[in-house]
Amino acid sequence: MRFYKKILALLIFSQVAVSISSAQISGKVDADPGKEKYIPNTVVYIDHVDKVFHPPEVNPKMNQKGLKFIPHVLPVVVGTTIDFLNSDDVLHNVFTPDACANKFNLGTWPKNEMRSFTYDKLGCESVLLCNVHPEMEAFVLVLQNPYFAVPDGSGNFRIDNVPPGRYTLKVWNDRLRAEEQEISVSNSGITDLQIHLEK
Ligand SMILES: [Cu+2]
Structure with missing residues (x-):
């Protein structure tokens, strides 16, 4: 007792x-x-x-759905890997022109497939674009802490x-x-x- x-x-x-x-x-x-x-x-x-601070154990997701990036802005702790998911029936691409994200171009992929990128530069503000759909736009903000x-x-x-x-x-x-x-x-x-x- x-x-x-x-x-x-x-x-x-x-x-x-x-x-x-x-x-x-x-x-x-x-x-x-x-x-x-x-x-x-x-x-x-x-x-x-x-x-x-350390990145989360589960990678945050940036979705492409209904010809939009969802969410429109994704804040992350420095060192976080983001999973980019295509949820549409059409092909999507993800690239960024920003040097703090190595001007990455992850290629173009179909529905239900995912590709990833690790953001390791504190203070990086990275615009996400799709070269198939010029109107698609989103932002990643790389922060020092999870607050x-x-x-x-x-x-x-x-x-x-x-x-x-x-x-x-x-x-x-x-x-x-x-x-x-x-x-x-x-x-x-x-x-x-x-x-x-x-x-
Ligand atoms: Cu697209």
Whole structure:
């Protein structure tokens, strides 16, 4: 019985330890009148956290579906391999003209096949294009840490598990701009960050 009590105490302690060592940041992105449709193309991210971060164990996916790249913008931690999947009945290609991604051209491939590329340059902003469909476009943003978020259609965003500290919060958008902000994250987090996108 004592053994189980110890386990229980340990479990409770570890839960508390988790909750005091990380916090949540949430808020809302809005835009100049007429520009609201670009809100979901935004990445809100912490510029630098003093720690080494590793890429996720499961590769994030960039899909090609309905003649579109999905998602339109994909933020990743430096060193992440992205899997590029064709979900359409037509052939798609993926290439980037950006030197920070070695100006890769992964070739052209059919439905349900996948090819990969590893992004290893911090700060790289790589536009993805398809040479079969010139209107297709997406972006990869290579970041230092996993504390980033893409807002939903209403502009709401949330970043989880942020270690308390003082940071610069930056905003990326393929068409619009927003001021960076100095933020101070305490154990209780931040719930009301306001970000305004303008031309
Ligand atoms: Cu295509």
